[in-house]
Amino acid sequence: MMKNQVEIGKNRTGIALSPIDSQLLIQGAEAAPPSMPGNESAINEARTAYAADGAPIGTMPPPVTIRGIAVGLVDAAKGKNANVFLDKLGERLAFERTGTRLYDAVLSKFDASEPLPAGPARAELEQIKAEEAVHFEMLREVMVSMGGDPTALTPSADVAAVNSMGLLQVLGDPRMNLKQSLEAILVAELVDNDGWETLIELARTEANASVVRRFEQALAEEQVHLSNVRRWVRAATVQREGSATAR
Amino acid sequence: MALDIMKERGTALNKQQFTWKELVQVPYSKLDDDAFTRVRVILMNGIEAESLRFKHMCARFNPHLQVPLAQIRRAEQHQQTMVNWLNPPDQSPLETTIGFEQVAIELTAFLAQNEPDPYLKQVMDFGLLEDFDHMYRYAALMDRVEGRDANTLLQCYTDILPGRPTSVEHRAPEDDLRVNYEKATASPISKLNAVILVAAETQTHDYYMTVGPMFADPTARQLYAEIASIEEQHVTQYESLSDPKETWLEKWMMLELMEVYTYFSCAKQESNPRIKKIWERFVDYELGHLHVAMDLFRRHENRDPAEVLPASLPEPIDFSSQRKYVRETLAEQVDFRANGRQIVTLQEDSQLSIAYRQRMNREGSPSERVAAGYQWRPGTELAPKGNGHGHSTRQVSP
Numbered sequence: 001m002m003k004n005q006v007e008i009g010k011n012r013t014g015i016a017l018s019p020i021d022s023q024l025l026i027q028g029a030e031a032a033p034p035s036m037p038g039n040e041s042a043i044n045e046a047r048t049a050y051a052a053d054g055a056p057i058g059t060m061p062p063p064v065t066i067r068g069i070a071v072g073l074v075d076a077a078k079g080k081n082a083n084v085f086l087d088k089l090g091e092r093l094a095f096e097r098t099g100t101r102l103y104d105a106v107l108s109k110f111d112a113s114e115p116l117p118a119g120p121a122r123a124e125l126e127q128i129k130a131e132e133a134v135h136f137e138m139l140r141e142v143m144v145s146m147g148g149d150p151t152a153l154t155p156s157a158d159v160a161a162v163n164s165m166g167l168l169q170v171l172g173d174p175r176m177n178l179k180q181s182l183e184a185i186l187v188a189e190l191v192d193n194d195g196w197e198t199l200i201e202l203a204r205t206e207a208n209a210s211v212v213r214r215f216e217q218a219l220a221e222e223q224v225h226l227s228n229v230r231r232w233v234r235a236a237t238v239q240r241e242g243s244a245t246a247r
Numbered sequence: 248m249a250l251d252i253m254k255e256r257g258t259a260l261n262k263q264q265f266t267w268k269e270l271v272q273v274p275y276s277k278l279d280d281d282a283f284t285r286v287r288v289i290l291m292n293g294i295e296a297e298s299l300r301f302k303h304m305c306a307r308f309n310p311h312l313q314v315p316l317a318q319i320r321r322a323e324q325h326q327q328t329m330v331n332w333l334n335p336p337d338q339s340p341l342e343t344t345i346g347f348e349q350v351a352i353e354l355t356a357f358l359a360q361n362e363p364d365p366y367l368k369q370v371m372d373f374g375l376l377e378d379f380d381h382m383y384r385y386a387a388l389m390d391r392v393e394g395r396d397a398n399t400l401l402q403c404y405t406d407i408l409p410g411r412p413t414s415v416e417h418r419a420p421e422d423d424l425r426v427n428y429e430k431a432t433a434s435p436i437s438k439l440n441a442v443i444l445v446a447a448e449t450q451t452h453d454y455y456m457t458v459g460p461m462f463a464d465p466t467a468r469q470l471y472a473e474i475a476s477i478e479e480q481h482v483t484q485y486e487s488l489s490d491p492k493e494t495w496l497e498k499w500m501m502l503e504l505m506e507v508y509t510y511f512s513c514a515k516q517e518s519n520p521r522i523k524k525i526w527e528r529f530v531d532y533e534l535g536h537l538h539v540a541m542d543l544f545r546r547h548e549n550r551d552p553a554e555v556l557p558a559s560l561p562e563p564i565d566f567s568s569q570r571k572y573v574r575e576t577l578a579e580q581v582d583f584r585a586n587g588r589q590i591v592t593l594q595e596d597s598q599l600s601i602a603y604r605q606r607m608n609r610e611g612s613p614s615e616r617v618a619a620g621y622q623w624r625p626g627t628e629l630a631p632k633g634n635g636h637g638h639s640t641r642q643v644s645p
Contacts, residue, residue: 011278013399015625021403022625024570029623030632032408038619040391040628043466046616050465173336175273 002113004179004236058155060087065147085206088199089143090154095192096136098164102188103129105171106181113178118235120182120228128225135218142211160195164188179236186233189226196222250511250530250560252504253553257534263322270328273521274335277342280519282402283353283566285346287513287526288333290354293450294509295327297442300449301502305495312495315543319536326529333522340458341393341467344385345400347451351378352405354447356569356576358440361562367437367488370425371444372576373583373590374481379573380410380614381474387618390627392464398625404568407623411581413614416477417607419599422585423483430490430497435557439505441488446505448485452478469613476607487588496544497555503537504556512564 015022060083107125143150153161170176170184196219203212275284302316302323309316334343355378359371386397386407397407428437452475459471489498510533514526541552584596624632 009279012281012402013278015398015403018403021568021570025398025403025406025623026625026633028406028570028574029408032622034618034620034622035409035412035414036615036619038616040619042616042619043391043464046465046469046613169336175335176337 002109002177004114004116004177056155057158060154061149061152063147064149081202082206085199085202086143086146086148087154087156088195088202089139089146089148090150090152091156091160092195092199093136093139093143093150094153094157095160095164095188095195096132096139098161098168099132099188099192100129100136102167102171102185103132106178106185109171109176109178109181112174116178116182116232116236119232124228128228131221131225135221138214138218142207142214145211146207160191163191179233182229182233182236186226186229189222189229193219193222193226250507252507252534252537252556252560253558255534256538257531257536258528260318260322260535260539263532263535265325265329270325271332272329272525274333275519275522277335277338277400282346282349282400282404284517284519284522285334285400286350286353286566287517288330288522289343289346289350289450290447291509291513291526291529292327292331293350293446294443294506295323295330296450296453297446298323298502298506299327301498305499309495311547312543315539319539322532322536326532329525330529333525340461341385341389342395342400344455344458345382345389345397347454348378348382348385349401349405350447351375351451352382352573353566353569354564355444356572357565358443359576360569360572362437362440363434364428364437366426367428367440369590370484370488371440372580373585374444374448374484375573376410376577376581376583377413377416377477377481378410379406379577380413380416381477383407383409383621383623384413384470384474384614384618386623387621388467388470390621390623390629391617392467394627394629396625396627397623404570406570406573409618410577411583413474413477414608414612415584415604416480417600417604418480418585419597419603420483422587422597422600423480424487424588425484426588427488427490430493433490435501435504436561438489438501439508439561441485442502442505443509444485445482445489448478448481452482466613466617470617473613494548496540496548500537500540500544500552500555503533503540504560506533507537508560509564511560512566515563516566 015025103125107122107129110120110122110125140150167184167188171181176184196215200212200215200219203215275288277285299320302320306313306316338346352375355371355375359368359375362368362371382397382405389395389397401407428441430438455471455475455478459468459475462468462471493501507530510526510530514523514530517523517526541556544550544552544555582593583590584593585591585600586595586597621628624630
């Protein structure tokens, strides 16, 4: 049974466990001059120099339908954000798709774990997972209706996936417990809520009212996800610390 | 307990079997296990990789050996998997890199101290001080790019300070080759040491070549590019120590013996009981491989393996901090250079290497820039000076 409590053990990462060796290590480092004077600024200089080359991670794919080309033309005429909208639409689409899989992973942790004091219940996790999948499908339909390619990886979707790499590592690792996994989910839900708000703002000028309404519905559901996950994480953390003190 | 390699036949090859689930076991704990457990896992992954690499090359030149080579490779592929998959997923490529350099430092220092041939020992000391410097550069990278302390992995066993600066380790290829031992006169431990170091350095090279492009930060990408180049030089150096006149089967037997020796050393000292069982199991597997190679040697070369193999294993590798030896070597030899096949003083440095080094470093040196002004301290250089707990340090003799 997976435990959600962190216990005191033989963590060896700090120097306090090695009183003699740590003194030797510190004295050795203090006595050895660096082979070149300076500081960490050279690392920033290298970043700036490479960034100045201006190579992007990639571009938006060209529109695939007449509708998409028309959107592009309207966009050019209005000088507005159609391209930005499709890029962020692609990001949300990919995020909701991955989000569905993240909840699959949380469900497996749930099945292996002792229960947490304030939830979740399995049905609550299943409901969130189902809603993430519905959001993905809805975004896919909107992308098609806007003339975009829902199978393409847009630049913002790629950046969001890089952002989420750590979340997948936490959720995939069977040694990271349900509480720790929900903390990763909390990061995802926080980002997701913000992402939906931005997307709705873009949709007000770049899409029709029905799309805006569907997005607002999705945001309302995401707000419930966030508040639930927050509650579970806080209750699990504070409860654990409290019970440890009581012992 | 001594191991009689001539009598102990280990596990028969056809009994060396696995399941996929068996190959993928619970990894060691990055937080709780001893740093030398990580060191052993990294080392043995490299040993198995070398074994596969050698056997593939051997098969390309020896059609009559292809079947037994393929059979043993199948077992070793899965041995390597079981070992390498003990690395935990919360250990980043840079953290694993710190582990690789700890292997290079502590292992090379131990082997050098037990090397009876003074020339070979000199070569090992030479390589040791270069890997020692890599640790310092990677620790600076970890501190300055990720805000993390390399000592959480090293656990105070290994110093973090400059060695022979990486920027001067770049040499012309002609200055990376060394004089090989003579197979008829070299002691068995010298032969084992050479092949252990080739294995360790080759996997380090291959690892840096694999993970280097996974880093986003330009300095990290450059540093991996630079140090991977040195690791390739080290492979050239250590590979040239083995006698090229050894036959394929002589080399194969020594390789299997080396695997018995290294697994045996790991089993003797492992503090994680679950992982200790893996080392013990693989001692028996390698004895099985050794006896296959010995039988083939008898059949194809009509010779007694005892002409090549020692009667017993050398003293096991001591997986422990070699700080004192490393510091002494550093104090005496940090300025040494290579000229042709000889290790020489700074004044005798090779003009070919000087020219090559100047060319490679003419737009700056990533290893210098990453560590400009860097002195490791507990909790990263963002923490106050002292012992990491807000106290001043007291003097302790090494």
